[in-house]
Amino acid sequence: MIDAFLQGLALLLRMDTYLYIAAGLTVGMFVGAMPGLTTTLAMAVLLPVSFKLEPMLGIPFLIGVYKGGIYGGSISAILVGIPGTGASIATTFDGPALTRMGKARKALEMALYSSVIGDFLSDVFTLGFIGLVALVVLLVGPPEVFAVIVFSLVLIASVSSESGLKGAIAACIGLGLGFIGTDAATGATRMTFGIDALSAGIPLIPLIIGVFAVPEVLEAVESRTPRFISEHIDLSKAGERLRWDEFRRSIRTILRSTAIGTGIGMVPGVGQVVAAFVGYSAAKRASKNPENFGRGELDGIAAPEAANNAVNGPTLVPLLTLGIPGDNITAILLGAFVAHGMRPGPQIFQEQGPLMYALLLTIVLANVLFIFLGYVLLKPFAKAIQLQKAYLVPIILALTFVGTLSTGIFSDIGIMIIAGICSYTLRKFNFDLAPLVIAFVLAEPIEYRLSQTMLYARGAVFRYLFVDRPIASVFLIGALIWIGYLIVRPWLRRRSELQPA
Amino acid sequence: MAAEANSQEAPSRPFALLEAGLAIFMTCAAIALTYTMPELIAEGGIPAAQDFLRLSPVFFPELTFGVLSALGVVYSAIALRQLAAAGPSGEDLGTDILGRVIIVFVLSMLYPVIMPWFGYGLTTLLLVGAMTVFLGNRVWWQVLLFSAGTPVLIRFIFERLLKISLPSADIDAIDAVEEALMQFLSRLLLS
Numbered sequence: 001m002i003d004a005f006l007q008g009l010a011l012l013l014r015m016d017t018y019l020y021i022a023a024g025l026t027v028g029m030f031v032g033a034m035p036g037l038t039t040t041l042a043m044a045v046l047l048p049v050s051f052k053l054e055p056m057l058g059i060p061f062l063i064g065v066y067k068g069g070i071y072g073g074s075i076s077a078i079l080v081g082i083p084g085t086g087a088s089i090a091t092t093f094d095g096p097a098l099t100r101m102g103k104a105r106k107a108l109e110m111a112l113y114s115s116v117i118g119d120f121l122s123d124v125f126t127l128g129f130i131g132l133v134a135l136v137v138l139l140v141g142p143p144e145v146f147a148v149i150v151f152s153l154v155l156i157a158s159v160s161s162e163s164g165l166k167g168a169i170a171a172c173i174g175l176g177l178g179f180i181g182t183d184a185a186t187g188a189t190r191m192t193f194g195i196d197a198l199s200a201g202i203p204l205i206p207l208i209i210g211v212f213a214v215p216e217v218l219e220a221v222e223s224r225t226p227r228f229i230s231e232h233i234d235l236s237k238a239g240e241r242l243r244w245d246e247f248r249r250s251i252r253t254i255l256r257s258t259a260i261g262t263g264i265g266m267v268p269g270v271g272q273v274v275a276a277f278v279g280y281s282a283a284k285r286a287s288k289n290p291e292n293f294g295r296g297e298l299d300g301i302a303a304p305e306a307a308n309n310a311v312n313g314p315t316l317v318p319l320l321t322l323g324i325p326g327d328n329i330t331a332i333l334l335g336a337f338v339a340h341g342m343r344p345g346p347q348i349f350q351e352q353g354p355l356m357y358a359l360l361l362t363i364v365l366a367n368v369l370f371i372f373l374g375y376v377l378l379k380p381f382a383k384a385i386q387l388q389k390a391y392l393v394p395i396i397l398a399l400t401f402v403g404t405l406s407t408g409i410f411s412d413i414g415i416m417i418i419a420g421i422c423s424y425t426l427r428k429f430n431f432d433l434a435p436l437v438i439a440f441v442l443a444e445p446i447e448y449r450l451s452q453t454m455l456y457a458r459g460a461v462f463r464y465l466f467v468d469r470p471i472a473s474v475f476l477i478g479a480l481i482w483i484g485y486l487i488v489r490p491w492l493r494r495r496s497e498l499q500p501a
Numbered sequence: 502m503a504a505e506a507n508s509q510e511a512p513s514r515p516f517a518l519l520e521a522g523l524a525i526f527m528t529c530a531a532i533a534l535t536y537t538m539p540e541l542i543a544e545g546g547i548p549a550a551q552d553f554l555r556l557s558p559v560f561f562p563e564l565t566f567g568v569l570s571a572l573g574v575v576y577s578a579i580a581l582r583q584l585a586a587a588g589p590s591g592e593d594l595g596t597d598i599l600g601r602v603i604i605v606f607v608l609s610m611l612y613p614v615i616m617p618w619f620g621y622g623l624t625t626l627l628l629v630g631a632m633t634v635f636l637g638n639r640v641w642w643q644v645l646l647f648s649a650g651t652p653v654l655i656r657f658i659f660e661r662l663l664k665i666s667l668p669s670a671d672i673d674a675i676d677a678v679e680e681a682l683m684q685f686l687s688r689l690l691l692s
Contacts, residue, residue: 052663165576165670169527172569176534176562183558189656190558191534214609221605226637264630390638394629395651397605399613401628402655406665413613421606429520447561 004353005131011056011358012365020057021366024064025373031065032072034083034110034392038227039069043332044212045399048205048406051339055355060362062336063410066329067119067363068369070272070309071359074111075378076185076385078301079104084385087308090280094293094300101296102239108243108382110298111305112374114254119308119313120367121255122262129358130320134349137321142452143465145322145346147475149446154479156269157435164486174436177202178443185451197411204335204415204441206404211437212328213400214420215427220393242298250302253283257303258312266317268326269434272308278497279307313363318345320356323445328434334441345445348418380485417499515582517587524580528573537567604635620670622679625652657686 031042042065050058073085079093091111098107137145157171158164180191181201192198220228257279264275283303284293293300316333318324323345325331337344342352349356404416423433457464464472512520534541542559568599606632615622630648638644659665661683 007637048665049659052665083668114624165572165579169569169572172531172565172572175565176569179562179565186558188542188558190562192540218602219607221601221636224597224601224637264678388638389646390633390636393636394632394648397609397632398625398629398651398655401625402621402659402667405667406659406663408666410613411667417609420609424602425523429523443561449562 004349005357007354008359010359011354012361014056017056017060017362018365018369020053020061021064021362022369022373024061024066024070025125025366025370026064026176026377027070027375028065028070029072029075029374029381030068030384032069032088034228034387035076035080035084035385036216037392037396038085038212038216039066039073040212040332041216041396043329044070044208045396045403047208047332047335047339048403050336052406053339055342056358056362057332059336060339060366061256061361062333062371063359064366066333067309067312067366068373069110070312071115071119071305071370071374072381074115074301074305075108075382076229078107078111079382079385082229083274087311088304089273090276090304090308094295094297097294097296098298099299102237103296104237105239106242106246106298107301108378109375110247110250110301112371112378113242114257114302114306115245115309116252116367116371116374117254118258118261118308118310119370120364121258122265122310123360123364123367125262126316127357127364130317130360131349131357131364133317133319133321134346137346140346140352140471141191141456141469142449143472144475146446146449147465147469147472147479148322149324149442149449151475151479151482152268152322152326153435153439153442153446154482155267156326156438158482158486159269164489165436166429170426170433171435171439172432174439175443175446177207177389177436178440179447184448191291197409198402201485202415203407203409203412204338206412207331207419207440208335208437209342209400209403209451210419211417211423211433212332213396213403214416215424215433217393217400217481218420218424219427220389220396226388226390227495228389228392229385232386237344245296246298250299253286253299253302255304256282258310261307262314264307265311265314268318268324269320271315271327271440272311274313276304276308279303316360316363320348321346322460325438325441328437329439331442333438335404347461369409463479475494512583512587514584514587517584518668521577521580521584524573524577528570528577531566531569531573535570537564538566572667585673605632608632609637616668620675620679621667622652622656622673623670623675653682653686657683657690661687661691 027042027046028039031037032039039232043062046062046065050062052058053061055326069085073083073088074091074095077083077088079099081092081096083089083092095107095111098104135301144184153171157167159167176191176199180198182189182199189199239368255277260279260282261272264270264278280293280300280303283299284290287293287297287299289297315326315330317327319330319334321344323334323343325334334344342348342355400416401413404412421435426433454461465476469470539559541562542658608628612624615627619627626648629651630644633644633647638647656667656679660667670679
């Protein structure tokens with residue numbers, strides 16, 4: 001492990017990696033700042049760019065987009081009260097109030113510093129912790145990995161969607177799509193309906209672009225408004241800079257939120273939005289002046305921003321050690337790893353240890369660039385959120401097509417358009433599509449791990465999973481209990497609603 | 502807030518009708534796939550491996566669509582109940598919105614159809630130009646400059662910097678112009 005870490009250090013001595021991180025951070029901050037565009041969209045569209053680069057350039061580039069995007073959402077949240085990304089919803093509670101008080105600059109700087117600190121500390125934690133997790137994961141076998149995948153899928157489907165039912169339906173559709181093509185274990189082709197292009201399965205890149213980018217383009221053209229936001233931004237009234245004593249008062253809040261975000265980040269499916277809300281409410285509870293929250297409190301900016309950025313690093317723990325993406329962004333990152341010939345999972349630190357550590361170290365070092373670029377680009381991006389849709393949307397549409405064309409298979413455009421239209425329809429009916437893509441990428445591992453488990457079980461698979469393998473049984477029973485709770489939850493809610501009446 | 506909650510609980514009738522239709526379609530498709538799954542698995546593969554592993558290639562797809570059928574039945578029941586309770590007001594797709602989405606959809610469908618003749622550059626120029634006009638920019642020189650500049654820039658980045666080849670035109674004249682432009686930019690920026 002230490003050898004791999006030291007070899008990883010040697011891989012960091014190339015400047016072009018930092019140039020690509022800087023490019024990723026800039027694109028991410030810009031897209032994050034635009035209320036109509038999301039980080040997921042930027043990552044989906046730029047995924048093909050990343051896999052044409054070397055792993056040490058392409059993956060840090062995407063991680064830069066990710067980091068920048070989560071922070072960028074706070075710019076419009078503070079200035080106009082419209083969150084650029086879902087992760088910044090909690091920032092709108094105090095951001096606009098501070099802007100009205102003429103303290104926009106203080107709020108923007110607090111958002112930047114708390115984002116970078118939260119991100120940096122959680123990245124350092126990830127770097128120190130991930131190797132140990134990888135070692136533990138190596139000790140467990142296919143039954144445990146199968147059980148963890150099942151548990152994670154159940155959790156992601158139920159937590160990431162507003163309605164557990166719709167999340168479960170999306171996950172089943174994703175699994176169903178993932179089984180199309182040649183079965184890796186037996187070589188039999190499944191559900192290809194005689195279409196040759198499907199015998200290798202549905203390709204990931206057009207599916208990701210179709211699911212995440214096309215619906216956003218269609219949603220952007222729904223309204224006739226020329227811009228994503230109609231409010232005028234006057235930066236001449238942004239006020240003074242953040243003072244050291246003001247920042248010092250928020251350090252405790254930033255550290256608390258970082259711990260919250262780090263913990264939440266390791267649980268698949270929960271993500272930045274929940275972390276930001278938990279961080280905000282924890283800061284409010286701990287504050288001596290909770291009545292100031294919602295009326296322009298700097299701690300109300302520091303708490304959600306540190307928490308949502310602290311999620312970024314730890315989400316890589318289940319992704320890299322078990323191959324389980326916790327949300328749509330890590331599902332896209334998984335696509336990038338696979339495109340580079342690396343399959344995240346228990347063996348990746350054994351097979352590609354130096355590269356993995358180099359990537360993780362790059363993520364930590366990216367925070368230095370993050371604070372510099374964040375500071376320099378704050379003003380231009382604050383102005384850029386008023387850009388016209390007539391310029392932004394055609395570029396995004398052109399990039400979705402060129403991204404799909406970059407796979408070199410012309411028929412992928414058809415898959416992208418069909419996936420896009422279906423996803424747009426599902427989103428209109430409040431389906432969360434993250435479980436669909438996550439289930440799609442987990443379809444093959446789940447089947448393969450069960451195949452291996454059945455081989456070990458010698459015909460008595462239930463006894464083997466639930467009696468002979470205690471760790472696997474804990475996760476499977478946990479999944480069953482959670483499903484049971486989800487089934488009875490509507491009745492419990494109805495009963496509790498009826499009781500006061 | 503209360504209005505918001507009400508609108509979520511009681512969607513408009515057309516919206517509820519569409520959702521019920523989607524739920525029923527999804528359920529029927531899942532049931533049909535579950536029922537016909539063994540026929541959808543092509544003969545072939547390695548029968549010995551299938552026997553040895555004891556996990557049939559049918560097992561997981563059948564299980565997935567079986568679960569989806571059950572979930573679909575519950576979803577359909579909820580959607581039909583919502584349809585019965587649906588009021589005339591509330592969330593609605595709207596004909597204007599639908600019209601705009603259909604226009605972009607048609608443009609997106611035309612794009613791959615005409616690309617083999619016109620190639621990436623000219624097709625993207627037409628798509629970007631049409632989208633820019635559609636989204637409200639009617640200043641002709643801005644539209645022309647923007648719609649011509651975008652494909653040139655994208656093609657240069659993807660083809661010359663990232664080495665990703667993009668479809669060229671069947672019509673030789675278009676192809677020659679695009680190639681000459683790329684060579685000029687390469688000499689200017691990369692030499």
